[in-house]
Amino acid sequence: MRYISTRGTAPVLSFEEAMLTGLARDGGLYVPETIPTLSRAQIAAMSGQSYEDVAFTVMRPFIGDTFTDDEFRELIANAYDTFGHDTRAPLVQLAPNHFLLELFHGPTLAFKDFAMQLIGQMFQKALGRKGERVTIVGATSGDTGSAAIEAFRGLDNVDVFILYPHGRVSDVQRRQMTTPVESNVHALAVDGDFDDCQARLKDMFNDFEFRDGVKLAGVNSINWGRVLAQVVYYFSSAVSLGAPQREISFTVPTGNFGDIFAGYIAKQMGLPIKDLVVATNQNDILDRCLKGQGYHKGGVHPSISPSMDIQVSSNFERALFDAYGRDGNAVAQLMNELGEGGFDVSQGAMQSLQDIYSSGRASETETTATITSSLATTGELLCPHSAVGVKVANEQREAITPMITLATAHPAKFPDAVEAATGIRPPLPARMADLFERPERLTRVANDLTALKAHINGALNT
Numbered sequence: 503m504r505y506i507s508t509r510g511t512a513p514v515l516s517f518e519e520a521m522l523t524g525l526a527r528d529g530g531l532y533v534p535e536t537i538p539t540l541s542r543a544q545i546a547a548m549s550g551q552s553y554e555d556v557a558f559t560v561m562r563p564f565i566g567d568t569f570t571d572d573e574f575r576e577l578i579a580n581a582y583d584t585f586g587h588d589t590r591a592p593l594v595q596l597a598p599n600h601f602l603l604e605l606f607h608g609p610t611l612a613f614k615d616f617a618m619q620l621i622g623q624m625f626q627k628a629l630g631r632k633g634e635r636v637t638i639v640g641a642t643s644g645d646t647g648s649a650a651i652e653a654f655r656g657l658d659n660v661d662v663f664i665l666y667p668h669g670r671v672s673d674v675q676r677r678q679m680t681t682p683v684e685s686n687v688h689a690l691a692v693d694g695d696f697d698d699c700q701a702r703l704k705d706m707f708n709d710f711e712f713r714d715g716v717k718l719a720g721v722n723s724i725n726w727g728r729v730l731a732q733v734v735y736y737f738s739s740a741v742s743l744g745a746p747q748r749e750i751s752f753t754v755p756t757g758n759f760g761d762i763f764a765g766y767i768a769k770q771m772g773l774p775i776k777d778l779v780v781a782t783n784q785n786d787i788l789d790r791c792l793k794g795q796g797y798h799k800g801g802v803h804p805s806i807s808p809s810m811d812i813q814v815s816s817n818f819e820r821a822l823f824d825a826y827g828r829d830g831n832a833v834a835q836l837m838n839e840l841g842e843g844g845f846d847v848s849q850g851a852m853q854s855l856q857d858i859y860s861s862g863r864a865s866e867t868e869t870t871a872t873i874t875s876s877l878a879t880t881g882e883l884l885c886p887h888s889a890v891g892v893k894v895a896n897e898q899r900e901a902i903t904p905m906i907t908l909a910t911a912h913p914a915k916f917p918d919a920v921e922a923a924t925g926i927r928p929p930l931p932a933r934m935a936d937l938f939e940r941p942e943r944l945t946r947v948a949n950d951l952t953a954l955k956a957h958i959n960g961a962l963n964t
């Protein structure tokens with residue numbers, strides 16, 4: 503299995519190389535050269551299997567010879583062992599033919615643990631046998647950072663630096679990043695918003711001297727390994743509801759387009775997915791784009807679902823690559839236009855996107871109202887991101903096809919929004935109940951490439 507860049511000019515890599523690299527050297531994102539498919543019989547055989555067994559079947563064709571079968575099974579087992587629910591991704595029913603896929607039983611209470619815990623295991627294995635050390639730098643709107651730190655803390659072969667927007671992440675998110683005691687963990691509070699953090703991260707990757715000097719590795723949602731790990735729960739949940747005999751639809755609260763893109767990969771692999779619905783909050787650039795209004799950046803408007811407060815949705819580039827017939831030149835040109843403020847999607851590409859994705863948005867009021875009504879009608883406390891999904895799913899679902907809405911975080915991760923909607927302050931699970939007593943450790947840094955590089959070099963040398 504070979505990996506190519508969405509901008510067409512970076513070296514073709516193996517799975518191991520693509521995973522350890524993150525962003526391609528031409529500024530693009532790595533995607534598999536071809537998508538392997540699973541037969542109906544292989545999908546049907548997943549019925550009743552453990553999450554780990556499904557994970558092995560789904561991901562194995564993508565990893566080439568990076569790991570042996572036994573090694574890969576062990577990495578998967580270690581990755582999900584830390585979860586607080588034996589089925590890893592349980593389904594809860596909300597209404598006739600509407601189900602919630604609870605993806606928040608991992609160590610940091612958000613779906614990002616599914617990918618990050620596995621990436622941590624894979625990095626450790628791959629680097630350990632090469633005797634190499636890397637510097638992981640990630641940008642986060644909150645959940646990626648805590649999941650990355652949880653996955654990499656204390657590992658021998660990595661330092662992990664996380665850039666987060668100062669004052670714009672929840673207390674629980676911040677504390678999950680600033681309280682780990684391991685010396686290879688570095689939480690950096692940047693004076694800017696999430697798009698600034700993400701832009702500085704891209705700058706570091708495009709600064710080849712720095713990139714090669716510190717052996718920079720990326721674990722943002724652009725990392726192919728992360729997208730791959732998220733493909734698994736589309737299969738496990740759809741099969742629970744009768745796939746492949748029955749079509750299933752999904753609604754996905756979306757920011758960086760990683761999670762929903764994993765659904766598209768599942769569909770390409772042969773899972774009978776009917777609708778793939780993108781759900782955005784008031785930062786609705788993706789909803790507007792998918793409705794044919796082009797992709798034009800505005801400002802980020804902070805919301806109660808901060809992990810989706812975004813204008814530059816990095817994985818959308820992968821969707822565009824396919825929509826433009828895998829023409830790297832065309833994608834490179836769109837991304838140049840994006841640097842100037844935005845781009846329009848060609849008619850053919852728009853049609854191709856709309857054949858795969860539909861979309862909707864939830865305002866702040868609608869999100870809060872959905873948290874309130876879900877508690878009243880089902881007893882389920884939703885985090886604000888999941889509520890955005892449920893609101894949009896309720897508009898789009900039809901009677902015949904089961905709809906699965908992804909619940910991307912635990913309500914206790916966003917207690918203020920949940921309490922405002924319900925009067926209930928959701929408690930943290932017992933395993934992290936002392937989070938607010940642990941001392942914090944962080945560094946404030948300017949939204950400036952030179953300052954960030956200096957800080958990272960300094961922290962590494964001590």
Ligand SMILES: *Cc1c(COP(=O)(O)O)cnc(C)c1O
Pocket residue numbers: 612613614645646723755756757758759760761762809810887910911
């Ligand atoms: C990251 C995140 C999202 C958005 O996921 P993408 O893959 O970036 O689209 C949604 N909800 C929560 C809770 C998140 O942490």
